[in-house]
């Protein structure tokens with residue numbers, strides 16, 4: 001959350017401080033309510049409007065958590081807007097990232113900017129943190145893989161280095177680790193599309209306008225797509241040479257096409273760097289040669 005907010009709001013939230021500021025704490029509570037009431041969200045969507053007066057709770061909780069998230073974004077967007085206005089009034093140059101760009105170009109109105117910032121922060125927090133948790137879990141369960149990655153990272157970067165984006169292409173196993181983690185534990189269980197044309201897929205006729213649901217988990221654990229699909233093998237994603245293609249449509253955790261995940265590059269970079277740092281912080285390689293993996 002701290003990382004995503006630094007990118008999106010161009011500001012720090014203080015989540016890594018000993019005393020977390022109250023506003024950030026309130027946001028965490030709203031986010032928690034949002035996810036803990038995810039079941040409620042399903043009900044909120046399923047309950048027709050006329051029934052909301054009789055069963056009001058899911059809809060009320062849904063709205064109140066969104067209000068909490070929006071007001072948090074509003075505080076940060078308004079703060080940056082104020083800073084930009086100050087710079088402009090002093091005749092100084094305005095420099096910044098995505099939010100600054102949105103505020104300066106005004107291709108979106110303020111309401112739309114609040115909404116985009118809220119959506120992106122919401123989409124960027126649990127996705128990356130859950131994937132990092134699964135990656136740590138998988139490394140802990142497979143010390144031999146952990147050792148292999150440890151050797152790659154320390155050989156390439158050496159101890160005491162702070163990895164940067166430029167180092168990532170030199171760490172194929174770290175990239176494989178993230179891909180393999182998302183193959184085995186895709187954050188979003190599925191994806192949806194509505195067909196734009198009549199199609200024939202796998203011998204089935206699918207008329208235009210059909211709503212399709214794709215289950216990531218079933219395709220990414222399918223033996224036909226990934227031989228030894230139950231095995232945790234980050235090295236399956238390493239290219240053997242320049243002609244080798246390891247792209248595999250059996251695993252598309254970020255979706256595909258024009259509506260695929262807009263945060264993919266940020267998410268991948270954040271996870272690559274966090275895992276590299278974590279591996280570098282290991283003082284002693286964790287190899288237990290005698291231990292059989294369950």
Ligand code: HEM
Pocket residue numbers: 119120121123124125127128131182187188191192253254255256257258259260261262263264266267
């Ligand atoms: C492990 C990390 C992440 C995973 C696995 C993930 C996965 C996905 C998936 C599957 C979709 C739907 C794509 C499709 O329909 O083809 C999506 C959409 C989206 N994601 Fe992510 N995401 C991640 C991180 C992020 C981050 C960090 C951000 C924020 C910058 C973000 C923002 C979005 C947005 C805004 C959309 C909607 C895009 C649109 O509808 O055009 N995601 N994500």
